[in-house]
Amino acid sequence: METHTKLTQDISFSLLMANYNNSNYIEEAINSVISQTYSNWELIIVDDCSTDNSLQIIAPYSKRDNIKLIKNKRNLGYSGALKTAIAYASNYIIGIIDPDDKIHFQALEKIAEAYEMYPNCGVIYSTMWICDSELKNCIVCKWIKNIEPGDSMIFKSKVSHFKTFRLDVYKKTSGFNSTYIDIAADVDIILKLEEVTSFKYIDIPLYYYRMHARGISKNINNKLKTRIQGYIAINNAYIRRLNFNIPNITLKDLYLEYFIITFHNFIFKSIFLKIIKFIYPLIEKRFKNIKTSSKKPLNIIYYFLTNLNKL
Numbered sequence: 663m664e665t666h667t668k669l670t671q672d673i674s675f676s677l678l679m680a681n682y683n684n685s686n687y688i689e690e691a692i693n694s695v696i697s698q699t700y701s702n703w704e705l706i707i708v709d710d711c712s713t714d715n716s717l718q719i720i721a722p723y724s725k726r727d728n729i730k731l732i733k734n735k736r737n738l739g740y741s742g743a744l745k746t747a748i749a750y751a752s753n754y755i756i757g758i759i760d761p762d763d764k765i766h767f768q769a770l771e772k773i774a775e776a777y778e779m780y781p782n783c784g785v786i787y788s789t790m791w792i793c794d795s796e797l798k799n800c801i802v803c804k805w806i807k808n809i810e811p812g813d814s815m816i817f818k819s820k821v822s823h824f825k826t827f828r829l830d831v832y833k834k835t836s837g838f839n840s841t842y843i844d845i846a847a848d849v850d851i852i853l854k855l856e857e858v859t860s861f862k863y864i865d866i867p868l869y870y871y872r873m874h875a876r877g878i879s880k881n882i883n884n885k886l887k888t889r890i891q892g893y894i895a896i897n898n899a900y901i902r903r904l905n906f907n908i909p910n911i912t913l914k915d916l917y918l919e920y921f922i923i924t925f926h927n928f929i930f931k932s933i934f935l936k937i938i939k940f941i942y943p944l945i946e947k948r949f950k951n952i953k954t955s956s957k958k959p960l961n962i963i964y965y966f967l968t969n970l971n972k973l
Contacts, residue, residue, distance in 0.1 A: 673774040675703040676751035680743035684761040685714040694764035700771040704728045708743040741847035742840035757826040769868040784831035784859025790823040790869035808863040824869035834858040846891035853899040860909045
């Protein structure tokens with residue numbers, strides 16, 4: 663990557679990091695921010711009631727003027743912690759870094775350069791490296807791509823790390839949904855941002871995504887809940903878009919999306935909801951005499967049913 667020495671420092675970053683028990687990795691994540699070639703940034707770390715020694719590792723860094731540490735009094739989950747972090751942000755551009763990953767040393771420089779080149783753009787994102795637990799043996803992610811005119815994240819997601827967005831654009835949305843977990847929270851905020859601004863893709867990997875046992879285990883355990891929440895987030899986006907002009911979608915595309923919305927809502931809210939309501943009493947009866955610890959499938963269905971009724 664070339665270094666652009668003429669780049670100004672006018673673009674300011676507030677980088678958000680939501681931490682829970684990442685003591686093995688968070689120091690590397692923090693150091694990747696400190697080592698940036700671009701200096702106009704602040705790092706806001708929210709510790710979500712970690713039970714490991716994360717706080718002892720973060721504390722010395724929080725003495726720096728541009729690193730803030732916020733300690734949650736209760737565990738709010740990933741999106742809840744991000745919602746807390748962004749409330750402390752005051753800079754122009756928001757970036758999200760997970761505490762078990764890291765960013766390339768020129769990441770902020772490249773993103774700042776793009777915002778200077780495309781000042782009306784509200785979201786700028788890059789592709790990433792997918793790496794092993796040591797952040798080695800990295801390969802470039804294949805599914806993060808440019809969003810073509812008329813395309814929508816509602817059909818196929820093309821945005822992940824490293825994603826950044828303007829704070830003023832974020833404030834036009836309802837913000838992070840603190841009830842969503844992991845990928846569902848990312849899907850939700852990207853769909854909301856798509857409704858109020860345009861996106862720009864940088865075809866350079868600026869982020870190192872770490873694949874490790876704890877992360878994989880967490881994803882497996884949350885897979886069903888995440889999938890359900892992601893589907894609900896997409897359904898809510900369909901409903902919101904009935905009253906919005908989407909920046910990247912033309913009138914012709916909007917008619918197509920309106921048709922899909924109508925069909926989707928018919929299937930999702932009329933048929934699927936009736937099926938769930940029909941099978942729930944049968945499952946409840948079957949699980950009635952089973953120990954509480956064995957009722958996870960029932961709890962998931964109850965969670966799904968409750969959220970459906972809130973739509």
